[in-house]
Amino acid sequence: MTMSRLGIYVHIPFCVGKCPYCDFYSVTSDCEQRERFVRALTDDIKENADKRYIVDSIYFGGGTPTTLSEKQLDSIMKAVNNSFVVSEDVEITIEANPCTVGEISFKGLRSIGFNRISFGVQSCVDDELRALGRLHSFAQAESCVRAACNAGFENISCDLMLGIIGQDIDSLKYSVDTLCSWPITHISAYMLSIEQGTPYDNDAVRSAIASEDMVADMYLYAVNRLNNNGFEQYEISNFCREDKYSRHNMKYWSREDYVGFGPSAHSFRNGKRYYYERDIEKYITDRKSILKIEDAYCNVLEEYVMLSLRTCIGMDISKYIEYGGNEQKVSALSKELVKHGLAENDGSHLKLTPKGFLVSNSIMTELM
Amino acid sequence: MKQENIRNFCIIAHIDHGKSTLADRILELTSTVALRDMEDQLLDNMDIERERGITIKARAVKLKYTSLSGEEYIFNLIDTPGHVDFNYEVSRSLAACEGAILVVDASQGIEAQTLANTYLAIEHDLEVMPVINKIDLPSADPERACNEIENIIGIPAMDAPRISAKTGLNVRDVLERVITDIPAPKGDENAPVQALIFDSYYDSYKGVIIYVRVKQGTLRVGDTIKLMATGAQFLTVEIGSMGATDLVPTGELKAGEVGYIAASIKNIGDTRVGDTVTTVENPCSEPLPGYKKVNPMVFSGVYPADGAKYQDLRDALDKLALNDASLSFEPETSVALGFGFRCGFLGLLHMEIIQERLEREYNLDLITTAPSVIYKVILTSGETLYIDNPTNYPDPTLIASAEEPMVEAHIFSPSEHVGNIMELCQQRRGIFKDMKYLEENRVDLHYDLPLNEIVYDFFDALKSRTRGYASFDYELKGYAKSKLVKLDILLNGEMVDALSFIVHADNAYARARKMVERLKDNIPRQMFEVPVQAAIGGKIIARETVKAYRKDVLAKCYGGDITRKKKLLEKQKEGKKRMRQLGSVEVPQEAFMSVLKLDD
Numbered sequence: 001m002t003m004s005r006l007g008i009y010v011h012i013p014f015c016v017g018k019c020p021y022c023d024f025y026s027v028t029s030d031c032e033q034r035e036r037f038v039r040a041l042t043d044d045i046k047e048n049a050d051k052r053y054i055v056d057s058i059y060f061g062g063g064t065p066t067t068l069s070e071k072q073l074d075s076i077m078k079a080v081n082n083s084f085v086v087s088e089d090v091e092i093t094i095e096a097n098p099c100t101v102g103e104i105s106f107k108g109l110r111s112i113g114f115n116r117i118s119f120g121v122q123s124c125v126d127d128e129l130r131a132l133g134r135l136h137s138f139a140q141a142e143s144c145v146r147a148a149c150n151a152g153f154e155n156i157s158c159d160l161m162l163g164i165i166g167q168d169i170d171s172l173k174y175s176v177d178t179l180c181s182w183p184i185t186h187i188s189a190y191m192l193s194i195e196q197g198t199p200y201d202n203d204a205v206r207s208a209i210a211s212e213d214m215v216a217d218m219y220l221y222a223v224n225r226l227n228n229n230g231f232e233q234y235e236i237s238n239f240c241r242e243d244k245y246s247r248h249n250m251k252y253w254s255r256e257d258y259v260g261f262g263p264s265a266h267s268f269r270n271g272k273r274y275y276y277e278r279d280i281e282k283y284i285t286d287r288k289s290i291l292k293i294e295d296a297y298c299n300v301l302e303e304y305v306m307l308s309l310r311t312c313i314g315m316d317i318s319k320y321i322e323y324g325g326n327e328q329k330v331s332a333l334s335k336e337l338v339k340h341g342l343a344e345n346d347g348s349h350l351k352l353t354p355k356g357f358l359v360s361n362s363i364m365t366e367l368m
Numbered sequence: 369m370k371q372e373n374i375r376n377f378c379i380i381a382h383i384d385h386g387k388s389t390l391a392d393r394i395l396e397l398t399s400t401v402a403l404r405d406m407e408d409q410l411l412d413n414m415d416i417e418r419e420r421g422i423t424i425k426a427r428a429v430k431l432k433y434t435s436l437s438g439e440e441y442i443f444n445l446i447d448t449p450g451h452v453d454f455n456y457e458v459s460r461s462l463a464a465c466e467g468a469i470l471v472v473d474a475s476q477g478i479e480a481q482t483l484a485n486t487y488l489a490i491e492h493d494l495e496v497m498p499v500i501n502k503i504d505l506p507s508a509d510p511e512r513a514c515n516e517i518e519n520i521i522g523i524p525a526m527d528a529p530r531i532s533a534k535t536g537l538n539v540r541d542v543l544e545r546v547i548t549d550i551p552a553p554k555g556d557e558n559a560p561v562q563a564l565i566f567d568s569y570y571d572s573y574k575g576v577i578i579y580v581r582v583k584q585g586t587l588r589v590g591d592t593i594k595l596m597a598t599g600a601q602f603l604t605v606e607i608g609s610m611g612a613t614d615l616v617p618t619g620e621l622k623a624g625e626v627g628y629i630a631a632s633i634k635n636i637g638d639t640r641v642g643d644t645v646t647t648v649e650n651p652c653s654e655p656l657p658g659y660k661k662v663n664p665m666v667f668s669g670v671y672p673a674d675g676a677k678y679q680d681l682r683d684a685l686d687k688l689a690l691n692d693a694s695l696s697f698e699p700e701t702s703v704a705l706g707f708g709f710r711c712g713f714l715g716l717l718h719m720e721i722i723q724e725r726l727e728r729e730y731n732l733d734l735i736t737t738a739p740s741v742i743y744k745v746i747l748t749s750g751e752t753l754y755i756d757n758p759t760n761y762p763d764p765t766l767i768a769s770a771e772e773p774m775v776e777a778h779i780f781s782p783s784e785h786v787g788n789i790m791e792l793c794q795q796r797r798g799i800f801k802d803m804k805y806l807e808e809n810r811v812d813l814h815y816d817l818p819l820n821e822i823v824y825d826f827f828d829a830l831k832s833r834t835r836g837y838a839s840f841d842y843e844l845k846g847y848a849k850s851k852l853v854k855l856d857i858l859l860n861g862e863m864v865d866a867l868s869f870i871v872h873a874d875n876a877y878a879r880a881r882k883m884v885e886r887l888k889d890n891i892p893r894q895m896f897e898v899p900v901q902a903a904i905g906g907k908i909i910a911r912e913t914v915k916a917y918r919k920d921v922l923a924k925c926y927g928g929d930i931t932r933k934k935k936l937l938e939k940q941k942e943g944k945k946r947m948r949q950l951g952s953v954e955v956p957q958e959a960f961m962s963v964l965k966l967d968d
Contacts, residue, residue: 009928191921216918236921252928266928273931294931303930306937336952340896340916361920362895365941 005087006053006269007251008080010041011262012065013280016099020133023195025264025278026063033280038072040284042079044261049083053257056087059248060094060114070108077112091116091155091247098144099136106151116246117148118157118186123164124175131165133199142182149183155244157186162222163215164192165208172218173225180229185244189222190237191215216358223354234312236357253307263290272296301325305367309360314344314351315367325367333366369442371624372552376581377497378446378461380486381471382479382839386501390471390533390542391447395612397539398431398443427567428464428579428626430609430616435547436540443546444581444626446566448485454714455843456662457567457694459488460642463658464566464581464626467495467550469542470517474500474508474530477516477810479839480780486521496521497549498528499542504535512807520806553624560652561585563621563645565595568636570690574606576633577615580645581626583656588620592648593631596655600638601648602631636690662694664712665773665844666719666739666823667756669700669866670726671708673733673948673957678707684730685709688722695722700757704866704950705735710757713739716823735948735960738869739823744771744847758868761854764905771847772870773819776801779830781838783811788833796821797872816845820870855880857887857963858901858908859953867963880910883963890959893917898953 014034015026029037058080065073073094080086093116094109109117121141123129129137141158148156158179162172179187192209194200210218223233231239235253238246251258259267263283266275276283277290301323308315317334321327334350337343342356342363352360381387431443448461462468468489472478489496498517500510510530517525529545531538563580571577580587587593587607594601608617609627621627633639641662644655672681682699689695696712713719719739726732738758745753745761748768755761777798779789786803793800793815801814817826822842830838853876857867867887871879880902887900891914898914922933948955 191919193922212917212919219919252930258928260928266930268928268930275929275931295934299934302934302937306934307930336896342895357921358918359895359920361922361937361940365937365944368937368941 003054005056007057007258009260010060011265012062014067015064020199036284045079054087055084057247058092064097065094066096074112098141106148110152116155117153121158122161124178125171128164156184160189162191162218163210176225186240236310253311302368306364314349374442374624375546375550376444376465377467378448378465379469382482385471385473386533393533393539398433428610429612460566462492470498471501472513474503474510474513475505480778480841484841495550498525500530503530504532555584555623557586557623559584560650561647562652564656565643568639574630576636576639578629578639582621584623586622593645594648595643597643598638604631606630666713668739669737670711671705671735675706702866704864735957737866741773741819758870759865770852772850774845774848775819775842776845777815777817777842779813779840781834783809785834853904856903860898884910884912886962888912890962
């Protein structure tokens with residue numbers, strides 16, 4: 001009998017400083033708190049030990065996981081290995097900030113077991129990095145990537161931001177081409193969005209950032225340029241070489257099971273969605289109290305629409321109908337979308353084009 | 369109370385000249401309302417009335433006043449709506465009185481509406497008693513106001529009480545003058561009952577409450593009454609007078625008195641304002657003069673923004689109609705908007721008020737179509753049609769001639785704005801009749817205007833061109849031949865029936881251009897480019913394009929937080945419900961409203 005596959009997500013909620021646009025949960029911390037956190041986290045993992053699953057992806061996200069020491073990261077990894085059956089070809093990713101890796105060695109990360117690393121590079125132009133409030137410079141980012149490569153990381157991802165204050169098509173071209181010339185396998189190209197409650201959430205920033213039309217142009221440009229450089233798009237914001245898509249993210253989009261540890265981490269298991277609230281101290285002292293079920297009965301149709309249409313495989317129309325979708329609605333919409341160049345329909349799948357990805361929310365809500 | 373000690377009167381005033389404030393002071397002085405119950409503008413008890421400073425429904429209150437000479441009097445104060453839309457109701461309220469207090473703002477002088485209502489009062493043989501209000505204002509010019517009253521209306525005003533309703537200054541003089549200047553009612557208490565209905569409303573416990581003025585005879589609880597115009601008969605279960613805050617049963621109403629009747633009446637349509645109440649046992653021979661059935665002048669399609677709320681809208685209209693016999697509605701269907709109602713209103717204000725009450729009191733989101741008047745179309749076959757819905761306008765090849773309703777309008781304004789007003793009236797196809805100087809700096813402009821030109825936004829346009837100083841009044845004059853065309857709007861190549869309207873051929877092109885521009889500005893960018901076109905009989909005469917939006921995407925996946933994304937999308941989907949899906953185009957309510965306001 002084949003075992004069910006499972007992804008594991010570990011949220012390390014610490015950062016040296018908070019980027020003004022970032023909405024992920026992170027705090028600045030001291031050694032003592034980090035130590036207590038790691039203890040709670042490993043306890044959490046052990047308590048949830050389950051050897052019925054085979055883990056094929058482990059993802060350390062944040063925050064900035066590299067704010068922890070090698071020893072701490074290792075103890076977390078050991079807890080995972082002791083609690084779950086881990087597949088031989090497991091993909092183990094760690095997110096890293098190009099300015100915090102200085103304290104730990106890439107060799108160290110490799111020896112703990114990490115075989116994929118994701119850098120928040122964002123841009124190859126220092127002015128743009130400053131506009132984003134990033135603490136690293138382009139040179140630092142480049143040397144980090146090179147060092148990781150030299151340490152044996154064969155699967156490296158870099159984030160690229162679109163729509164930064166001051167960014168234009170030319171500077172975007174420079175960033176794309178530079179990233180593509182590096183020994184990396186994966187690029188996530190996100191459009192800057194202003195999240196509620198972040199320091200960026202103000203009118204001054206709103207008026208300074210690129211217009212929607214401009215960002216849309218940048219996106220289409222980036223998709224095209226990345227493609228020409230051998231990075232194939234497989235999701236709205238994700239591109240890879242040699243089929244090195246992010247195994248972990250693919251789980252989100254294909255509704256496979258994953259379990260998250262740490263405050264603000266989300267889980268999806270047996271059709272249920274649950275998560276830990278964003279509270280590090282509670283997580284350490286009484287994590288049961290912040291474990292919340294958010295969706296006990298997922299609407300499969302809605303989730304299938306919004307997740308499958310993010311990918312370049314697209315939405316299987318027969319599945320959509322099987323899940324209760326309206327056949328006439330999808331066929332009428334599909335015709336309009338194809339007519340306007342927003343989607344392709346090969347008879348079995350409805351697949352959005354880059355232009356369609358740009359308005360994917362509207363398309364999804366039509367079908368949900 | 370002896371008839372000699374009863375006074376029935378109303379107050380005539382322009383908006384904001386202080387009618388309701390004066391009424392409040394009178395209520396205070398007669399101790400009708402305990403001070404703790406005193407709320408500003410007690411008689412205007414609908415929220416909309418208070419906010420807009422207008423009276424929509426007539427209302428009445430019985431006051432006890434002890435004069436300076438020590439004698440006791442009963443005052444029946446009948447509050448009347450001031451707006452032209454409710455002209456008929458005003459005239460019935462006036463018919464219930466022997467006198468009217470004319471309140472004129474000492475800083476503003478006489479306005480068009482005041483004049484119209486004052487003439488109406490004089491027509492009904494009412495004693496008009498001028499009062500100069502707001503003399504406490506620095507800009508007050510009581511002499512000028514008195515002169516205006518004497519010169520324009522032609523009644524003596526030099527000894528009119530000069531008051532400040534706000535501070536209460538000299539208000540007692542007004543009450544004393546009511547006794548001396550306004551005649552007491554007459555009428556034989558023993559004659560057959562003849563009572564005028566001047567208002568009615570629906571009470572969920574007692575049924576319809578009719579407000580009456582008894583002209584002759586005596587009405588008693590237990591009498592079976594007959595409403596002469598509708599022929600309906602009812603057994604009276606309660607009769608009494610109107611206190612300021614509640615009804616006070618008295619058991620009977622005698623000639624000269626004002627009061628209410630409750631007779632378990634279920635349908636307000638039976639109790640038409642202006643009808644005569646008599647008794648079955650001893651009926652009067654003739655009804656009181658002046659009754660007419662009021663007919664709506666302005667029509668508009670009213671649709672629920674959410675199609676599922678159709679039944680709610682019907683229930684709300686049913687309930688409003690319980691209190692408003694002049695509101696008419698019947699179901700209609702629009703290709704674009706689905707199921708809704710064709711509603712008939714007395715005028716624009718009436719329409720706005722009904723819409724506002726539906727939205728506010730019944731919590732409905734509405735889409736209303738452009739107001740239409742009733743066009744008279746004579747077909748080549750000789751048949752005459754009356755069209756109140758542009759959708760039903762016949763094909764041009766079938767039309768021999770068409771006529772549209774005209775109004776006779778008076779605009780009062782400081783003379784410096786005459787140029788602007790004339791320009792506006794010209795644009796609205798007005799026919800200049802004459803211009804009179806009311807005094808050195810104020811004129812009365814007299815125009816004939818097509819009703820369909822004033823139902824959109826004429827009053828707003830007038831206000832903005834005269835910095836708010838002009839006042840405006842009109843009455844229906846009859847039909848006139850006109851070159852009319854039906855203008856259709858197409859979105860993404862598909863006609864939207866709810867946006868069609870009738871326009872004069874000479875204005876069609878300009879109107880079409882403005883319509884498509886407004887729509888373009890008010891329809892949000894869509895997934896696709898949307899052409900917005902205006903056409904007459906299939907020929908496109910104007911076009912704009914709503915651009916496609918480019919970006920509507922959640923780039924990130926927030927670390928497996930699928931629910932958050934889902935909620936965002938669900939919220940977006942919810943937002944779409946406020947839009948109307950017309951073919952493949954989403955049109956927000958505001959777009960339907962925007963085409964109504966065409967003035968720049």
